[in-house]
Amino acid sequence: MMDALGEPQGVLVLGGSSEIAIATVLALPRGRLxxxxxxxxxxxxxxxxxxxxxxxMIPGVEVMDFDASxxxxxxxxxxxxxxxxxxxxxxxxxxLLGDQAAAEADPDAAVEVATVNYTGAVSVGxxxxxxxxxxxxxxLVVLSSVAGDRARRSNFVYGSTKAGLDAxxxxxxxxxxxxxARVLIVRPGFVRTKMTTGLDEAPMTIDPQDVAKxxxxxxxKGKETVYAPGPLRFVxxxxxxxxxxxxxxLPL
Amino acid sequence: xxxxxxxxxxxxxERTLTGWGRTAxxxxxxxxxxxVDDIRASITSAGGRGIxxxxxxxxxxxxxxxxxATVLDLSAMDRIELDVAAGTATVGAGVSLDAVMRALIPxxxxxxxxxxxxxxxxxxxxxxxxxxxxxxxxxxxxxxxQSMTLVDGRGEVRxxxxxxxxxxxxATVGGMGLTGVITEATFDLIPITSSRISVDTVxxxxxxxxxxxxxxxxxxxxxxxxxxxxxxxxxxxxxxRGDHAGAERLTGAAAQDPLAFxxxxxxxxxxxxPNGLVNPLTMRxxxxxxxxxxxxxxxxxxxxxxxxxHPLDIVQDWNRAYGPQGFLQYQFAVPDAxxxxxxxxxxxxxxxxxxxxxxxxxxxxxANPGPLSFPQPGWTLAVDVPAGVDGLGPVLDRLDEQVLAxxxxxxxxxxxxxxxxxxAASYPRLAEWQRQRDAMDPDGVFTSDLARRLxx
Ligand SMILES: Cc1cc2nc3c(=O)[nH]c(=O)nc-3n(C[C@H](O)[C@H](O)[C@H](O)COP(=O)(O)OP(=O)(O)OC[C@H]3O[C@@H](n4cnc5c(N)ncnc54)[C@H](O)[C@@H]3O)c2cc1C
Ligand SMILES: NC(=O)c1ccc[n+]([C@@H]2O[C@H](COP(=O)([O-])OP(=O)(O)OC[C@H]3O[C@@H](n4cnc5c(N)ncnc54)[C@H](OP(=O)(O)O)[C@@H]3O)[C@@H](O)[C@H]2O)c1
Numbered sequence: 001m002m003d004a005l006g007e008p009q010g011v012l013v014l015g016g017s018s019e020i021a022i023a024t025v026l027a028l029p030r031g032r033l034x035x036x037x038x039x040x041x042x043x044x045x046x047x048x049x050x051x052x053x054x055x056x057m058i059p060g061v062e063v064m065d066f067d068a069s070x071x072x073x074x075x076x077x078x079x080x081x082x083x084x085x086x087x088x089x090x091x092x093x094x095x096l097l098g099d100q101a102a103a104e105a106d107p108d109a110a111v112e113v114a115t116v117n118y119t120g121a122v123s124v125g126x127x128x129x130x131x132x133x134x135x136x137x138x139x140l141v142v143l144s145s146v147a148g149d150r151a152r153r154s155n156f157v158y159g160s161t162k163a164g165l166d167a168x169x170x171x172x173x174x175x176x177x178x179x180x181a182r183v184l185i186v187r188p189g190f191v192r193t194k195m196t197t198g199l200d201e202a203p204m205t206i207d208p209q210d211v212a213k214x215x216x217x218x219x220x221k222g223k224e225t226v227y228a229p230g231p232l233r234f235v236x237x238x239x240x241x242x243x244x245x246x247x248x249x250l251p252l
Numbered sequence: 253x254x255x256x257x258x259x260x261x262x263x264x265x266e267r268t269l270t271g272w273g274r275t276a277x278x279x280x281x282x283x284x285x286x287x288v289d290d291i292r293a294s295i296t297s298a299g300g301r302g303i304x305x306x307x308x309x310x311x312x313x314x315x316x317x318x319x320x321a322t323v324l325d326l327s328a329m330d331r332i333e334l335d336v337a338a339g340t341a342t343v344g345a346g347v348s349l350d351a352v353m354r355a356l357i358p359x360x361x362x363x364x365x366x367x368x369x370x371x372x373x374x375x376x377x378x379x380x381x382x383x384x385x386x387x388x389x390x391x392x393x394x395x396x397x398q399s400m401t402l403v404d405g406r407g408e409v410r411x412x413x414x415x416x417x418x419x420x421x422x423a424t425v426g427g428m429g430l431t432g433v434i435t436e437a438t439f440d441l442i443p444i445t446s447s448r449i450s451v452d453t454v455x456x457x458x459x460x461x462x463x464x465x466x467x468x469x470x471x472x473x474x475x476x477x478x479x480x481x482x483x484x485x486x487x488x489x490x491x492x493r494g495d496h497a498g499a500e501r502l503t504g505a506a507a508q509d510p511l512a513f514x515x516x517x518x519x520x521x522x523x524x525x526p527n528g529l530v531n532p533l534t535m536r537x538x539x540x541x542x543x544x545x546x547x548x549x550x551x552x553x554x555x556x557x558x559x560x561x562h563p564l565d566i567v568q569d570w571n572r573a574y575g576p577q578g579f580l581q582y583q584f585a586v587p588d589a590x591x592x593x594x595x596x597x598x599x600x601x602x603x604x605x606x607x608x609x610x611x612x613x614x615x616x617x618x619a620n621p622g623p624l625s626f627p628q629p630g631w632t633l634a635v636d637v638p639a640g641v642d643g644l645g646p647v648l649d650r651l652d653e654q655v656l657a658x659x660x661x662x663x664x665x666x667x668x669x670x671x672x673x674x675x676a677a678s679y680p681r682l683a684e685w686q687r688q689r690d691a692m693d694p695d696g697v698f699t700s701d702l703a704r705r706l707x708x
Contacts (some may be wrong), residue, residue: 001705004275004313004580004668005645009705031645032671032705086704088321130259135301136319137278137701179321180268180279180683 001086002137006220007032008088012081014066014124015094016040017049019193020143023208024091026056027216034059037081039066040094045194068094068120069112078127082135089219090128091141092121096158097195103157110157117161122168130174132181139182139219142169146189146227149236152252173224184218186211187236188228204229269317272310272571274578274667275639278319278701279660282306285324285346292407294322295697302699305433307376307668308348310369313579313668314701315380315428326375329435334359339441340398345375345434350565356668357557361441362496364396368612370515370562375434380665381426381625383632384462384559387618393439394425394628395620400437405693409435413615418621423688426625428664430703431692444496446510449475449560451494452551455543459487459595463631466491468589470615475560480598482608483539487598489548489613497554506554515558518567530574530638535607542609564610577640582648583663585616587630587631593651594633600647606637623681623688626663634666645669652678664702668696675706682708 001006007029015057016038025036036058036102040046042065053061062084068075081087096116103110125140132138147155148162166185173183188211211228218226227233242250265281280301285291295303301320309316317323326346332355333342341361343352349363350370363375365384372382381394390396399413399680402424410432412421424431452473456462462478470476473493480489499510506512510604564570571579582601586593594613601608612634616627637644652674655661661678662670676682686708702708 001278001314001319001701002276003705004273004578004639007645007669029645031649032669126260133260134320135278136280136321137276172260175258178262178268178279179260179266239504252581 002033002088005029009033010085010087012037012087012128014038014039014090014092014128015068016063017043017045018091018093018143019208020093020191020211021093022049022052023212024141024215025053025058025228027209027212028089030058035060035062035085036060037064037087039064039077041065041067042168045057062100067118068124070244071120071123073129073130074124074127078131082131085133086135086138088138089102089141091140091143092125092128092134093143094120095143095195097155098158100155100157113157114161117158118164118168121165125168125172129176129181133176133179136180138180139184140172140182141186141215141219142166144169144185144187146187146232146236149187149249150240150247153248154252182222182224184215184223186215186218186228187225187226187232189232191228204232204235256702269306269309269323270578271316271668273312273580273639274571274574275580276312276314276701278317280304280318280321280323282323282325284328285433286328287327288401288409288435289404291324291403291435292409294324295405295433297405298322298697302697303433304698304700305345305375305379305429306535307346307373307379308371310372310376311380311665313666314705315665315702316338316376318700324433326373326433326435331436331619331657332356334361337376339443340438341441342436342438343374344436345373345378346358347374348372348376349377349698353557354513356441357444357447358511360444360511362444362557364390364440364442365393366561368562369565370558371565374437374439378425378427378434378437379427381620382665383616383627385477385614387627388476388615389474391617391620392425392625394622394625396440397425398438400424401435402432403435404432405695405697419596419688420692422620422622422625423685423692424618426622427685427689428624428708429700430698430700430708431689432698442496444500444511446497446502447557448497448502448506448510448554449494449557450497450501451492451553451555451560453547453549453553453612454491455546455548456489456491457486462487462489462491463591463594466613468617469493473498476615478613479542480611480613481539481543482598482602482611483536483653484543484600485602487595488543490543492560494555494560501554513557515556515562515565517565530609532605532607535609537608539607571611574638575640577638579636579638580637580668581634581666582651583632583634583666584651584655584660585626585628585630585632585663586655586658586660590660591631593654593658593660594631596654597633597635597651600651601637604641604647606641606647610634610636623685624664624679626661626665628661630660667702670706672705672707675708
């Protein structure tokens with residue numbers, strides 16, 4: 001249960017090795033934490049995430065096999081996570097950036113990005129929402145992206161999956177209104193993680209710890225949508241109103 | 253339109269519930285129970301998230317809510333019956349002490365124990381085993397219960413009393429609704445001849461002053477409580493003590509109807525109290541004014557029962573003044589030997605700017621046999637603090653450790669943030685109570701957010 005000071009006891013991470021998610025777990029108030037479930041594909045990165053949490057003395061770390069693109073196993077993973085105790089915060093953090101040129105050359109690669117980022121999220125998101133709603137409390141944090149605010153020539157495959165995910169999360173949040181369960185949509189800009197290693201940094205680039213802080217504050221205040229960093233909200237509002245002939249020519 | 257029902261859809265009767273502090277909401281289906289049979293039916297058909305009885309939601313934290321569960325509202329079970337010969341009342345568990353007082357005071361009977369608000373139900377008063385200003389003399393509400401009817405976890409109706417079923421009785425008194433649904437109780441009354449209290453008031457210089465006066469003089473009074481200025485470092489305050497006044501004390505118009513009892517309530521906070529009214533500035537002003545308003549010393553002043561016991565009940569929904577982040581009440585009990593914790597706690601809270609309007613100091617008398625009953629001999633301090641204060645969590649965690657080291661504990665009816673470890677360590681009879689509870693509710697039908705949070 002979340003307590004009066006906003007301290008959670010049960011946390012679920014979908015995409016257990018996500019650097020943003022692990023930074024968020026570390027930034028949550030930890031005085032009352034007793035169970036953190038990392039659901040992800042077995043990998044050295046996932047082992048490292050477990051080690052990081054253990055080193056930080058986070059109690060009750062559990063690992064569950066979870067592949068976003070294998071929707072047939074989602075029901076089972078979600079049930080096991082929730083049957084082990086109430087989940088106060090669920091982070092939907094998995095995602096694939098993919099390579100735009102590769103995706104254009106090989107549509108199967110684009111399909112994989114779409115399957116993980118959108119189809120997988122819809123599948124597991126609805127199941128998590130149903131369980132949160134059944135327990136009458138808890139927040140699903142959805143890692144969307146500013147890339148979904150407006151599709152760009154340079155990464156519209158990824159951007160379109162995030163646009164879909166974002167619209168899905170908005171509708172889900174509205175559906176859950178009044179049920180005690182909630183959805184928090186997070187729209188980061190460029191964050192330094194293994195997803196963006198080797199890419200040129202964009203203006204307003206931040207670290208996973210910065211996103212984590214924004215998420216924790218938003219959870220405490222019961223926000224529905226946040227940008228990371230916050231001022232990106234205004235940048236994106238501006239970009240969204242740029243006419244397409246001009247937008248096309250912007251170096252984005 | 254689809255003919256499927258979505259698992260996300262809101263259910264009929266679903267409501268978002270919080271305690272008086274308006275923190276940590278959860279949603280449950282609230283069902284009005286009209287009869288014992290209704291309650292039995294709800295219990296035997298309970299879903300996986302269980303069942304919980306809720307009174308008037310005056311516990312501060314998450315005791316009277318249970319996310320995803322069915323929450324029973326017993327306000328329709330409103331019988332009030334007076335047995336003049338026995339000096340007892342038999343009352344439906346959903347009846348408020350306000351209603352009991354309005355019905356019985358005009359007949360010359362008062363409740364054995366009243367908390368600082370009348371807006372609690374008899375069920376809530378037993379489940380939390382509430383105390384009043386007379387604890388040092390008369391003990392808790394539960395100890396005045398002659399018998400009660402309870403529907404247990406199997407849906408069986410049981411009559412519990414202190415003599416023939418002491419284990420089940422005392423597991424239920426202070427059991428926070430987790431042993432069953434109380435449907436009715438018979439409790440002792442205090443005979444009175446007027447609705448007034450004869451009150452002695454002293455303005456106290458500092459904590460030592462008030463604590464000395466209470467240690468040396470409380471036994472001479474049935475009722476005693478001290479308000480402490482949480483802003484002023486001295487811990488100055490106002491000590492008020494009293495006894496029921498005989499009708500012969502009343503003069504003039506009051507003497508015509510010495511048992512009159514019809515307290516007024518000013519409607520609803522939003523128009524009266526702006527959201528976020530509570531801030532350091534207003535808290536300073538409030539504490540100063542409250543201290544100044546009291547006479548330096550005054551003996552034998554006649555105060556109305558409502559004025560003496562329930563000054564806060566005049567304004568409805570005053571809890572909204574704390575704004576959207578809500579507030580909590582930190583209440584601990586410690587033995588006399590740890591009296592210094594009172595001052596240390598106030599200093600620690602002042603240290604993070606957690607200023608309180610309502611800081612109350614009392615002496616507790618003997619404990620009763622209830623394994624989870626809160627009062628134990630010594631001091632009890634209750635402090636209201638806004639939940640949004642930065643750094644509050646660590647300060648309260650440190651205070652918890654001090655309270656625990658002193659052999660003290662926190663009040664479950666007020667708690668909204670202690671750790672399960674603190675709970676288990678400070679209530680050493682928790683395991684014994686859990687065994688008794690398991691016997692009364694073998695399938696774990698009764699649960700609450702509090703129970704989940706603290707692993708009760
Ligand atoms: C302004 C104020 C002043 C207060 N002063 C005092 C004080 O001086 N002393 C004191 O002891 N307390 C005090 N309290 C706390 C209050 O007395 C208790 O929290 C009390 O339990 C509230 O009763 P309720 O009917 O609102 O119960 P709720 O808050 O609705 O429920 C409290 C608990 O009782 C259980 N319960 C309720 N009805 C039943 C039932 N029929 N069967 C089984 N379980 C049931 C619930 O499940 C829950 O665990 C104060 C509270 C406020 C807001
Ligand atoms: N970094 C940024 O700049 C940025 C900006 C905006 C939004 N975001 C979003 O933020 C979220 C977290 O990203 P991050 O920055 O923390 O990057 P990250 O560390 O790379 O995390 C992404 C995670 O997704 C997991 N994942 C990928 N495919 C999966 C699958 N099929 N099944 C299960 N898990 C899978 C990865 O695990 P594997 O090891 O199994 O691949 C990885 O742990 C993502 O949704 C991302 O789109 C990131």
